[in-house]
Amino acid sequence: GQQVMQIPQYQHVQEGEDFTTYCNSSTTLSNIQWYKQRPGGHPVFLIQLVKSGEVKKQKRLTFQFGEAKKNSSLHITATQTTDVGTYFCAGRGGTTTDSWGKLQFGAGTQVVVTP
Amino acid sequence: AAGVIQSPRHLIKEKRETATLKCYPIPRHDTVYWYQQGPGQDPQFLISFYEKMQSDKGSIPDRFSAQQFSDYHSELNMSSLELGDSALYFCASSSTEFHYEQYFGPGTRLTVT
Numbered sequence: 001g002q003q004v005m006q007i008p009q010y011q012h013v014q015e016g017e018d019f020t021t022y023c024n025s026s027t028t029l030s031n032i033q034w035y036k037q038r039p040g041g042h043p044v045f046l047i048q049l050v051k052s053g054e055v056k057k058q059k060r061l062t063f064q065f066g067e068a069k070k071n072s073s074l075h076i077t078a079t080q081t082t083d084v085g086t087y088f089c090a091g092r093g094g095t096t097t098d099s100w101g102k103l104q105f106g107a108g109t110q111v112v113v114t115p
Numbered sequence: 116a117a118g119v120i121q122s123p124r125h126l127i128k129e130k131r132e133t134a135t136l137k138c139y140p141i142p143r144h145d146t147v148y149w150y151q152q153g154p155g156q157d158p159q160f161l162i163s164f165y166e167k168m169q170s171d172k173g174s175i176p177d178r179f180s181a182q183q184f185s186d187y188h189s190e191l192n193m194s195s196l197e198l199g200d201s202a203l204y205f206c207a208s209s210s211t212e213f214h215y216e217q218y219f220g221p222g223t224r225l226t227v228t
Contacts, residue, residue: 033216042205042219043158088157092215102171103148103217105157 003027004091006106013079014114021109023072023089031092032065032072033103038085046087079113086110117141119220121206127226128196136191136223140208146170147189148217149181150205158205164189196227 003026013019023032031050035043047056049065049072056063062075072089090103120139128134140147146165150158151174160173164183175181178196183189193200203224207217 035219042222043207043217045216045218048216102160102163102173104160107157 004089004104004106006089006109008109009107011109011111012114013083013111015079015081017079018075018077019079019111020073020075021087021089021111023074023091023106025070025091025104027093028069029091029093030069032069033090033092034063034072034074035088035090035105036085037088037108041085043088076111079111081113081115084111084113119206119208119218121204121220121223123223124221125224125226127228129228130196130198132196132227133192133194134196134225136193136204136206136225138189138191138206138208138220140187140189140206141210141218143212144187144208144210144218146209146211146215147183147187148207148209149175149189149191150207150219152203152205152222154202161191193225198227201225201227 005024007022011019033048034046036046037043047063052069053067054065060077064073086108088108089106092103122137148163149161152158161175162181163171167183179193181191203222205219205222207219209215209217
């Protein structure tokens with residue numbers, strides 16, 4: 001079945017530095033979503049990528065969807081203490097853009113920011 | 116803006132008891148999902164409903180059942196509780212209009228003793 005792997009599991013970042021978390025699927029995805037979960041909180045939707053090679057930016061966050069639609073990345077520049085949390089990618093299988101198959105979450109990257 | 120509502124927020128049960136978790140999706144959202152998240156784990160998909168019909172099933176134990184009612188709220192029923200059922204249970208909702216972006220509720224923390 002579909003598996004979504006995410007690395008690294010932990011990321012310690014100095015405030016102001018950049019970092020990237022990677023997401024890889026064993027199968028082609030119809031789309032991929034990214035969520036952020038603060039400690040003690042619930043996952044909050046960040047973005048959805050649908051098209052092959054798609055790149056989207058949200059302020060200091062840059063999201064990419066691979067050409068083969070099997071991998072994705074989240075790059076954060078100039079990390080701030082507010083970036084603390086766990087970032088999950090979640091892939092949806094199927095062959096159509098609006099496929100509503102179940103989301104398969106990656107294990108998440110737990111980000112700790114040192115002032 | 117309205118968010119997903121879950122109740123109760125905390126629940127303590129003993130082994131072999133039953134529990135019912137409730138979820139009220141965002142108005143006009145047509146799909147509801149249930150997830151289980153253990154400590155330090157990613158959310159594990161349990162089950163989903165689209166327009167009150169079960170649409171997909173994940174790793175939901177046979178001891179659990181769920182349904183979505185005519186007013187679109189959903190309930191997750193858990194019987195013969197085990198210690199390993201202790202976890203955070205999230206409900207999420209989405210809309211076909213917004214390409215299934217899932218909005219999570221605050222979760223119910225279930226502790227089985």
